[in-house]
Amino acid sequence: MKVKIKAKFFAMPRDYQGERELEMEVSEDFQQALEEIDSRTKIGIKEKLDKRFVILINGRNYRKVLEDKSKLEEGDNLAFVPFLGGG
Amino acid sequence: MTTGKYFGYAGKILTVDLSSSNYVVEDTPFDLIVNFMGGKGFGAKILYDGLKPGCDPLSPDNTMVMATGPLTGTLMPASGHITLSTKSPLTGIWLDSHCGGFFGPELKMAGYDAIIVKGKAKKPTVLVVKDSKISFEDGRDLWGKLTFDTQELLRKKHGENCQFMCIGPAGERKARFANIVSGGRGFGRGGSGAVMGSKNLKAIVVKGTKSLNIHDLDGFMRMCREAYNELMVSPDTGGGRPKYGTNSIYSFMIEAGAHPVKNFQTGVFEEVKECNEDVLDRKYYKRHIACFSCPINCSKASRVDDGKYKGKFTEGPEYENMWSLGAQCGNSNIGSIIYGEHLCDEYGLDAISAGNVIGFTMECFERGILSEKQIGFPTNFGNDDAIIKFIEMMAKGKGVGELMSQGVRQMSKELGKSTEKFAMHVKGMELPAYDPRGAFGMGLAYATSDRGACHLRAWTLGAEILDVRERMDPFATEFKAELVKNQQDFYAVIQSAVVCLFLNFGLTQRQITRCIQTLTGIKEWKTTEDILKIGERIYNLTRLFSMREGISAKDDTLPERLLREPTKEGPTKGVVVDLDTMLKEYYLVRHWDEKGRPTKEKLAELGLDK
Numbered sequence: 001m002k003v004k005i006k007a008k009f010f011a012m013p014r015d016y017q018g019e020r021e022l023e024m025e026v027s028e029d030f031q032q033a034l035e036e037i038d039s040r041t042k043i044g045i046k047e048k049l050d051k052r053f054v055i056l057i058n059g060r061n062y063r064k065v066l067e068d069k070s071k072l073e074e075g076d077n078l079a080f081v082p083f084l085g086g087g
Numbered sequence: 088m089t090t091g092k093y094f095g096y097a098g099k100i101l102t103v104d105l106s107s108s109n110y111v112v113e114d115t116p117f118d119l120i121v122n123f124m125g126g127k128g129f130g131a132k133i134l135y136d137g138l139k140p141g142c143d144p145l146s147p148d149n150t151m152v153m154a155t156g157p158l159t160g161t162l163m164p165a166s167g168h169i170t171l172s173t174k175s176p177l178t179g180i181w182l183d184s185h186c187g188g189f190f191g192p193e194l195k196m197a198g199y200d201a202i203i204v205k206g207k208a209k210k211p212t213v214l215v216v217k218d219s220k221i222s223f224e225d226g227r228d229l230w231g232k233l234t235f236d237t238q239e240l241l242r243k244k245h246g247e248n249c250q251f252m253c254i255g256p257a258g259e260r261k262a263r264f265a266n267i268v269s270g271g272r273g274f275g276r277g278g279s280g281a282v283m284g285s286k287n288l289k290a291i292v293v294k295g296t297k298s299l300n301i302h303d304l305d306g307f308m309r310m311c312r313e314a315y316n317e318l319m320v321s322p323d324t325g326g327g328r329p330k331y332g333t334n335s336i337y338s339f340m341i342e343a344g345a346h347p348v349k350n351f352q353t354g355v356f357e358e359v360k361e362c363n364e365d366v367l368d369r370k371y372y373k374r375h376i377a378c379f380s381c382p383i384n385c386s387k388a389s390r391v392d393d394g395k396y397k398g399k400f401t402e403g404p405e406y407e408n409m410w411s412l413g414a415q416c417g418n419s420n421i422g423s424i425i426y427g428e429h430l431c432d433e434y435g436l437d438a439i440s441a442g443n444v445i446g447f448t449m450e451c452f453e454r455g456i457l458s459e460k461q462i463g464f465p466t467n468f469g470n471d472d473a474i475i476k477f478i479e480m481m482a483k484g485k486g487v488g489e490l491m492s493q494g495v496r497q498m499s500k501e502l503g504k505s506t507e508k509f510a511m512h513v514k515g516m517e518l519p520a521y522d523p524r525g526a527f528g529m530g531l532a533y534a535t536s537d538r539g540a541c542h543l544r545a546w547t548l549g550a551e552i553l554d555v556r557e558r559m560d561p562f563a564t565e566f567k568a569e570l571v572k573n574q575q576d577f578y579a580v581i582q583s584a585v586v587c588l589f590l591n592f593g594l595t596q597r598q599i600t601r602c603i604q605t606l607t608g609i610k611e612w613k614t615t616e617d618i619l620k621i622g623e624r625i626y627n628l629t630r631l632f633s634m635r636e637g638i639s640a641k642d643d644t645l646p647e648r649l650l651r652e653p654t655k656e657g658p659t660k661g662v663v664v665d666l667d668t669m670l671k672e673y674y675l676v677r678h679w680d681e682k683g684r685p686t687k688e689k690l691a692e693l694g695l696d697k
Contacts, residue, residue: 010338011327011364020338020365052322054553059343059525059658061552064560081339082322083553085592086406086521086546 003028005076013043013053013080028071030062033078043080053082093120094302095157095606101199101221103214105286106147106206108223115200121611122694124603124621125156127183128583129201130172131628134181140635144176144278145261145285147207153194153252153291154201156585157607160192160379161299162311164318165587167192167379169269175277176285177263177440177494178515178539180633182277185543185582186252187378187386188270193250196295208287215245217294226289230259233433234268237290245292253290254280255435257482261285262492264440264517268432271376271386271402275437277516277538302608310602315382317594324593328385329375333406334364336548340406341414343552343561344658345525347518348414349468350446351511351648354522355657358419367404371421376402383589389425396422401429407542410520411442416449417468427474434482436492443517444491444498445477447510456504462487508647514539514638523649523664526551526561530664531571534643535673537629543588545574564665568672576622583625624693627677627685631695640683643670 002025009017024040026033038045049055055062056079057072072078092098096115103110123132130152142148152172159166169191175182194202197218204214211226229237234255241251251269258265258280265280266273274280283289301307319325327335337359340346344354356362367389376386390400404412404424412427413419431438451457452466459465463486466473480488490498495517499510511518516539523530528547533540547570551561559566577596581588584603591599600615612618630638644650645666653661674681678689690696 008338008342010342011331011335012322014365015330020363056339056342056552060561063558077342079339079342081342081553082327082335083549084323084327084336084339085549085589086333086336086542 001028002026003072003074003076005033005072005078007037007041008077008079009043010079011082011084013082016043017041026072028073030066030070030072033072037078053080055079056081093117094300094608095161096120096125097195097198097200097297097299099199100201100203101216102203102205103221104206105204105208105212105223105288108208110221112219121609122621123625124580124583125159125200126154126170126583126585127172127579128621128625129154130170130183131625131632133201133203134172134174135628135632138174142174144174144179144282147205147286149174149282149285151204151279151282151286152201153204154585155191155195156583157603159585160195161301161606162308162380163586163602163606164311164315165378165381165383165590166585167381168585168587169194170582170585171267171274171279173279173282174636175538176261176281177278180514180539180636180638181629182279182538183582183629184274184276184279185588186267186269186272186274187587188250188272189379190250190252190269190293191585192379193293193295195299196297197293198295198297202291204286204288207285211287211289213241213290213292214288215292217292218296226287229289231256234435235433238268238270241290241292245294249292249294251290251292254283254288255433255482257435257492258284259289260484262436262481262484263494263497264437264492265435266437268435272378273432276439276541277437280435301606303605306605307602310598310605314590314594314598314602317598318382318590321593324383324589328383328589328592331364331368332372332385332387332403334367334404334409337364337406337409340521340548342658343525343548344654345522345529345548345552346410346414346520347522349417350415350450350509351518351522351646352450353654353656354525354659356414362413362419362421366421371425378587381587383593385589391422391425394422396420396426399426399429401425401432404428407520408438408442411439412445412474415442415446415520416474418471418474420471423471423474427478430475430478430482434478436478436482439519440494440517441478441481442474443511444481444495445474447495447498447506448477448487448491449473450509451502451506456502456506457487511646511648512540513645514642516540518646521548522659523645524654524659524662527564527664527669528561528567528570530645530649530666531567531669531673532574534645534666534670535571535575537626537633544578545571547571547574562662564668564672567669568676571673572676575626576619579622579625580618583621620693624695627689627693627695630685634684640681643683
């Protein structure tokens with residue numbers, strides 16, 4: 001089944017992608033959705049996920065979210081965020 | 088000519104008594120070096136031993152300690168910092184504040200590891216330190232001048248190769264969160280500018296021509312190169328930060344609900360669509376600016392090219408000020424944030440505290456606790472004109488600005504009417520740009536920070552929200568006590584080696600301690616643990632300092648809003664911070680008793696039991 005999600009890109013992923021947000025229809029299965037997003041974007045998910053950036057689903061770490069729910073839902077926000085620090 | 092018999096250190100401490108216009112230069116004691124390293128550590132030891140408990144922070148009895156550390160002024164990347172330690176007039180407890188730029192290296196090259204300033208001058212004074220030549224100059228023609236004008240006049244008089252630190256009108260009139268400006272940077276928080284103003288000290292000029300001895304030159308240079316390379320490949324220090332400055336985390340914080348909006352009433356900020364780091368990069372950032380020896384280049388020169396604030400500019404705006412003058416006030420007008428930040432710098436006011444207090448005032452207005460008549464103009468959230476007016480009023484002490492400039496704790500005390508429930512401070516220090524309901528670790532960090540609510544003693548959000556290895560949950564209490572203690576101890580090391588905290592986001596603890604070891608060759612600092620112990624010692628000493636000033640476990644808390652008022656929307660909907668659980672564990676991990684006091688055994692272990 002397909003769901004409409006919003007992919008958001010911050011800092012360096014935003015730089016590679018060239019835009020901040022992309023609405024797209026993807027598979028509700030997370031791994032499948034990642035492959036679909038990877039094929040449609042320029043941020044290099046396969047090589048860089050968990051090494052250079054992480055994904056927040058609706059503001060929470062994707063690994064935590066997937067412990068509670070197994071599928072993506074209509075309207076989910078997927079934010080690609082590099083390992084950043086504050087100050 | 089090289090200086091200092093200890094590698095990396097200048098070897099001398101300058102103590103100045105403004106009351107008598109006298110000074111003394113003494114050797115930096117090895118005891119002080121090996122147990123407290125420098126910077127914040129020096130300040131903690133010198134002030135704990137030398138400051139009278141209970142003294143008025145704005146009296147001649149208070150003392151300021153400006154100190155560098157062994158790494159300052161070397162080829163170590165980002166080694167341009169200096170620390171200032173004193174008793175805060177805003178909180179009444181321990182304060183250490185840190186400034187980037189170039190003042191620290193210049194002081195070291197002048198031959199001093201620290202300047203200790205005591206007493207009070209009879210009239211406005213400028214302290215001039217040029218290598219071994221120390222003088223007290225008349226500062227009356229500078230008194231009343233804005234900080235950048237002051238520095239410009241001092242530059243004309245003393246030359247381009249000097250570095251300066253000075254106060255503005257806010258510090259002169261002892262506004263409780265007045266800051267000190269140095270170049271385009273500053274000692275931001277806690278009111279160090281008011282302390283300087285209370286001493287009639289308008290500015291310090293420093294010029295140095297000496298150099299340093301290195302213990303293991305090849306080893307140290309290798310570490311510097313390694314540090315440089317690591318910084319450049321990190322997604323933070325080599326990616327987000329050079330491009331977006333401290334605002335690289337802006338959108339991410341909002342996405343996670345951790346960017347407080349309208350005085351911490353919510354974590355949702357729809358305006359992020361037009362107010363974000365990309366807009367800053369595209370429309371406002373004009374130039375990158377770096378501190379001494381720094382490849383990160385996080386600072387930016389920004390200018391507004393059109394609209395209401397056309398022509399206004401700042402060095403910044405920093406993430407903290409994008410918040411304090413932005414979302415904290417329900418404001419998304421970047422031009423006004425740029426102008427407001429610049430005004431804070433000109434007048435010499437901490438922009439974080441300023442914005443926090445303005446947001447509080449706006450909430451008081453919307454709740455009908457303060458009227459338009461009392462304030463002088465309507466001041467709903469989102470009113471950018473009001474933000475600019477308030478900054479000037481706080482700087483000059485005009486109208487309600489006088490009360491605002493005393494800090495949000497004092498302001499809510501005087502207003503009463505349960506305003507203390509949403510006066511967002513800990514121990515009198517206004518909360519900065521992170522909502523602990525978005526990351527519990529920050530709640531513990533704020534509650535146990537040694538200078539009151541602060542994000543520069545532990546910054547846990549990366550580990551809590553982004554880190555995949557630790558699998559931390561931002562809404563859980565597990566592991567937060569350990570995380571916060573470890574960061575506090577390590578940040579104390581960074582603030583005593585005196586380098587920029589941002590090194591921590593590109594280098595490991597091991598790499599930073601290896602730089603310290605190869606530079607100094609101090610035998611007692613064999614391992615990372617030996618060096619971390621210094622951080623732990625410093626953190627316990629600042630705790631003792633503040634306990635002596637009346638702090639106890641009841642002050643290790645958070646504003647009621649964060650403990651009892653969940654947000655109604657967004658990623659943090661329904662969440663309040665479970666501080667009690669984390670605090671109990673924190674005291675255990677620190678070996679403090681249930682009243683938050685370091686145990687005798689811990690103090691003995693750290694050599695603090697005398």
